[in-house]
Each structure stands twice: as structure tokens, then as C-alpha cells.
Amino acid sequence: MAENEKQTRRSFLSRLWMGAGLFLSYGTAAFYGFSFLSPRFRKPQPRRILVASADKLPPGASTTFKDLSGRKIVLVNSGGGFIALSTTCTHLGCTTYWEPEKSHFFCPCHNGYFDVNGNVVSGPPPRPLDKFEVFVDENDNVFVEVKEV
Ligand code: FES
Numbered sequence: 001m002a003e004n005e006k007q008t009r010r011s012f013l014s015r016l017w018m019g020a021g022l023f024l025s026y027g028t029a030a031f032y033g034f035s036f037l038s039p040r041f042r043k044p045q046p047r048r049i050l051v052a053s054a055d056k057l058p059p060g061a062s063t064t065f066k067d068l069s070g071r072k073i074v075l076v077n078s079g080g081g082f083i084a085l086s087t088t089c090t091h092l093g094c095t096t097y098w099e100p101e102k103s104h105f106f107c108p109c110h111n112g113y114f115d116v117n118g119n120v121v122s123g124p125p126p127r128p129l130d131k132f133e134v135f136v137d138e139n140d141n142v143f144v145e146v147k148e149v
Helices: 002-041
Strands: 046-053 062-066 072-077 082-086 097-099 104-107 112-114 120-122 134-136 141-147
Touching: 046 062, 072 141, 082 134
Parallel strands: none
Antiparallel strands: 046 141, 062 072, 072 082, 097 104, 104 112, 112 120, 134 141
């Protein structure tokens, strides 16, 4: 009887150690697996890109640059401040062009027009152009806030 109890206790301890070992090894594997995958689930953070010096963009002037994903953005000095808009038309994705003499954006694909703030003036586009936050620092550097990729 005492021998039987010893075997049972030994068997129990053996299973306990085996269970603990499995738990630790699977836990470690799960930790590293989740660490590897977690950047994909991380929410993109906003980033500020230095685009131009304010004195290089007089009223009516514009400059085009690409964000971190390669999307084209145009920065315009409207005379009342800087505005950054996506150049991708919200109708079917053609490229829009800033026309400084008329102070509007034009999409040549289906004659879409947007005002200086990116709002639809006429044509088939269903919504305004995508807009980005603009910041000017104390040294007159103009930054545009975009999402990281
Ligand atoms: S794609 Fe711009 S108006 Fe159709």
C-alpha cells in the first residue's frame, strides 16, 4: 500500500513537472509569436513631414510631395494659410491639379472641380479631397501630418 502511494505521488509529480514544462514552452512560443505579429495590429501613428520653408511658397504657390506610403499630396499657400490635400480624385482616383490662376483643383478625367479647401465645386466627385493637418513652426518650416505606414 505504501509502495502504491509512492508511485502515485511520483506519478503526480512527474505529470506536474511535465505540465509546467509544456506550459512554459508553449507560453514562450506564444509570446514570441505574438510579439512578431503585434506590429501588424498596431494603429498607425501620425508623423510630421517637413515639406517646405514658408518663404519658398508665396500665396498661390504649391509643391507636391509623397507621404510615407507613396501617396501624392499637394501643399498650397492659399493666401490665407497653408492647405495640404491629396491629389487623388475622390471620383475614380485620377490625379487632380492645382490651378493657381483660378484657385481651384481640376480633375481632367471627368471635369471635376474642387475649391482651395478640397470641397467639390462641380462634376462627379462624391466627396472632398482628403485633407491633412499643416503646422508651421517658429522657423517658418511647414510640416504636414501623415499616417505612418
Ligand atoms: S476621376 Fe476625377 S472626376 Fe472622375
